[in-house]
Amino acid sequence: MSKLTERQKAFADYYIMSLNATQSAIKAGYSENCAREIGYENLTKPHIKSYVEDRLKALDQVRIMQMNEALIRLSEKARGESFEEIVTVTQLGEVVKAEKRISEKDQLKALELMGKYHKLFTDKVDANIQTQVIFEGESDLED
Known part of the structure; x- marks a missing residue:
């Protein structure tokens, strides 16, 4: 995996907090004029995308009760x-x-x-179901 530059890491960290690529690019120091394009481009780069996904998974493990x-x-x-x-x-x-x-x-x-x-309260249900299939155009009277 390629190493992230300081600006890419800052972008990714801001993105993890806000989930807004444009604002994250601006906060990371990219030009406001091209922040939207750079934000999108950064999210398509495999090493940045992988970093973001790994960090989000780690955060989920902390936030979600096991x-x-x-x-x-x-x-x-x-x-x-x-x-x-x-x-x-x-x-x-x-x-x-x-x-x-x-x-x-x-x-x-x-x-x-x-x-x-612990499945202490499971009810045992005896279901005896009979079904009859009748195809369209057929009847019981025909032999």
């Missing part, structure tokens, strides 16, 4: 180990923050979701 994290958070809620912050204002105008355990309703919902994940 399965294990979701299961850990659900488990904490189901066990009642999760707290929520309660904010109240006194008559004197003071803000008071307190923590309280999540409600039993929220714990039950977490338990239900964990049960679904």
Whole structure:
């Protein structure tokens, strides 16, 4: 893979934040008169395109909750180990923050979701379906 120039790297980094090629080209130091064309051209260059795709994938892995994290958070809620912050204002105008355990309703919902994940609540359905195919122009009366 070709190495990016400083300006190309700056363009790619700005593009990752804004997803606007023209503005990214201008911020990276390209001329405003040809920023649109350069922005488009930069996005078609394989080494810049590859750099942008790799960085976006890395960002997605940080931003998107992975399965294990979701299961850990659900488990904490189901066990009642999760707290929520309660904010109240006194008559004197003071803000008071307190923590309280999540409600039993929220714990039950977490338990239900964990049960679904582990397939504890699958209903066994016996479906006996009979079908009859009749082609156009045919009838049961013909032999």
